[in-house]
Amino acid sequence: MGKAIIQLAGIKIYRNRRPVLDIDNMTVTAGEMVALAGANGAGKSTLLQVINMLLPYQQGTLTLFGQDAAKYGRENARFYSAMMFQETLLVRGTVYDNVALPLKFRGCPDSQIAEKVTAALATFRCQHLARRQANQLSGGEAQRVGLARAIVYQPQLLLLDEPFAALDAASRTAILSDLRQVAMQNKLTVLLVSHNFNDVLYFAERVVVLEGGRIVQDECPEAVLRRPATQAVANLVDMDNILPCQVECSGSSVMIRLPGGIEFSKNAPAPARPSACCLPGDAIYILNQSPMRECRPFITLNGTISAITPGIGAYKVSIKSSCLALTLRAPREQTSGLSLGDNIEVGFNPDEIQLV
Ligand SMILES: Nc1ncnc2c1ncn2[C@@H]1O[C@H](COP(=O)(O)OP(=O)(O)OP(=O)(O)O)[C@@H](O)[C@H]1O
Numbered sequence: 115m116g117k118a119i120i121q122l123a124g125i126k127i128y129r130n131r132r133p134v135l136d137i138d139n140m141t142v143t144a145g146e147m148v149a150l151a152g153a154n155g156a157g158k159s160t161l162l163q164v165i166n167m168l169l170p171y172q173q174g175t176l177t178l179f180g181q182d183a184a185k186y187g188r189e190n191a192r193f194y195s196a197m198m199f200q201e202t203l204l205v206r207g208t209v210y211d212n213v214a215l216p217l218k219f220r221g222c223p224d225s226q227i228a229e230k231v232t233a234a235l236a237t238f239r240c241q242h243l244a245r246r247q248a249n250q251l252s253g254g255e256a257q258r259v260g261l262a263r264a265i266v267y268q269p270q271l272l273l274l275d276e277p278f279a280a281l282d283a284a285s286r287t288a289i290l291s292d293l294r295q296v297a298m299q300n301k302l303t304v305l306l307v308s309h310n311f312n313d314v315l316y317f318a319e320r321v322v323v324l325e326g327g328r329i330v331q332d333e334c335p336e337a338v339l340r341r342p343a344t345q346a347v348a349n350l351v352d353m354d355n356i357l358p359c360q361v362e363c364s365g366s367s368v369m370i371r372l373p374g375g376i377e378f379s380k381n382a383p384a385p386a387r388p389s390a391c392c393l394p395g396d397a398i399y400i401l402n403q404s405p406m407r408e409c410r411p412f413i414t415l416n417g418t419i420s421a422i423t424p425g426i427g428a429y430k431v432s433i434k435s436s437c438l439a440l441t442l443r444a445p446r447e448q449t450s451g452l453s454l455g456d457n458i459e460v461g462f463n464p465d466e467i468q469l470v
Pocket residue numbers: 129130134152153154155156157158159160161
């Protein structure tokens with residue numbers, strides 16, 4: 115395990131006397147690329163502001179770079195970290211002037227500034243913009259310059275509050291890919307707030323999900339995607355199937371009842387009072403086509419195709435039975451023979467079900 119860069123213990127924040135952040139424990143180690151995810155108002159920005167010491171906390175301890183932040187002081191903490199927001203906050207002047215600014219604040223000798231600014235701009239592929247006025251850049255260019263300005267003094271920690279949210283998907287992917295490479299090469303620790311779970315999958319190796327100011331899940335992105343801890347997390351990752359169900363627990367096994375009299379048991383610990391089960395679309399198989407059809411145990415049902423939505427990699431097929439609507443994802447070649455209104459038999463393995 116690497117050196118701890120951020121440690122929060124028992125941190126509580128109240129706003130208008132309302133608790134908006136309540137973090138029992140959270141540690142981020144050197145070089146980790148962590149996404150902070152959660153619905154609107156979950157507390158992501160508040161958490162980032164606490165870590166950047168923009169917001170005083172009423173209870174608990176914040177340790178930054180191994181030092182108690184309360185004693186260590188804001189200026190010291192900021193010396194080793196950089197923060198970016200959705201607005202780039204570039205100042206008047208050229209791109210070069212903007213990127214040189216943090217070096218000047220930190221007393222970097224003039225003789226080193228040009229080299230460092232050029233290197234930082236090159237890192238984010240924007241050296242050709244050096245002489246342009248900062249207020250004449252496109253959104254994507256401005257964010258690349260913002261990143262160059264953030265890393266020019268080689269901080270150990272980068273805090274990003276949705277800086278790429280306004281960019282188109284291709285620009286976001288390109289910038290996240292460059293950022294990921296820079297972070298890995300320089301062992302930079304990055305905390306990225308994002309609403310977009312595709313960005314999270316693309317960038318992060320760990321996701322901390324907040325709900326009502328508390329951490330409800332802290333795992334690798336794929337685990338959050340396939341096994342969301344709560345219904346809100348399932349919504350956040352755009353889970354294909356969130357099916358209402360009744361659950362009866364007995365010992366280590368649970369009996370799950372879906373609408374339409376479909377019932378099956380599963381050996382797994384259930385969360386307290388589960389009310390739905392989640393099933394990713396690629397865990398539902400078209401039975402007359404799938405090599406999985408011989409696998410048992412398999413829960414099967416018949417339904418009518420109500421929609422077929424094309425996609426790269428997988429098509430989405432919506433199926434309606436008398437009391438259940440399911441969405442499956444399958445490769446294009448498996449769906450090419452299907453038409454709206456067809457009746458098909460589909461199945462899934464109960465082990466793929468996640469109760470929430
Ligand atoms: N300046 C403020 N004064 C009072 N309450 C605030 C303030 N800023 C945020 N809040 C409240 O704190 C809670 C957490 O807000 P925060 O901005 O951290 O959420 P978020 O997860 O970043 O949301 P979003 O995704 O919408 O940006 C919300 O209930 C919000 O209404």
